[in-house]
Ligand code: DO4
């Protein structure tokens with residue numbers, strides 16, 4: 305079952321169950337203390353509660369009549385790094401001084417985890433993601449993203465874009481927070497696939513398409529079977545002596561890195577498609593900034 309936050313043509317924010325061609329509105333007023341999507345996600349039985357809340361009196365809304373919003377309320381957004389061989393190689397290429405750190409973290413027991421964003425820095429479907437004005441080498445990172453409850457349970461999956469300034473990170477690994485965290489540095493959406501049953505990792509393809517002036521300038525593909533870390537292990541490390549009272553999203557790392565001579569331009573469009581979840585498309589903006 306897929307859930308989303310949408311803005312129907314009437315303007316307000318609604319929580320909906322997402323079908324292929326339409327969405328079904330959930331009536332959250334039926335349950336006490338249930339006001340937003342995360343209240344459902346963080347309940348004991350998110351799928352059962354969502355099914356119960358589907359409003360039998362509301363007509364299905366055609367999917368093209370709604371605007372999908374980022375599926376985030378107050379959760380923190382965290383990210384894991386160097387979880388695919390492709391990312392390990394790319395980081396070692398971009399940084400002379402830190403190459404051995406990336407090499408070691410790929411096989412170490414403790415993963416690389418970093419704070420990525422709060423809700424205010426996150427863009428939903430169709431909203432711009434930003435390239436820093438002081439970066440000349442930036443890429444999107446298409447990442448399978450875990451939805452984690454305050455109790456540390458894996459409750460769902462979505463699509464994440466971990467926008468990254470490779471030149472800033474490559475210059476000095478201590479600049480990682482600036483390479484990763486800034487206004488509109490992350491994309492999330494369009495919906496959350498609830499974690500029900502086993503996930504076929506190899507069948508879970510992740511595709512990236514970057515368009516410039518309507519033409520594709522980079523395409524890449526991987527699948528979750530290529531990832532070197534287990535979800536539960538990443539969650540265990542994230543929540544080790546680190547409470548997440550509002551829950552968290554965790555981007556699980558990129559397995560697709562464009563060639564080293566590629567950088568995003570102002571006006572590009574980034575589309576990330578993950579099997580079973582959908583497609584997250586965001587226009588890219590890079591603009592001058594008053595110093
Ligand atoms: O250490 C750099 C960040 C790596 C990352 O974001 C990724 O592998 O996805």
Ligand code: MG
Nearest residue numbers: 445466557558
């Ligand atoms: Mg990343």
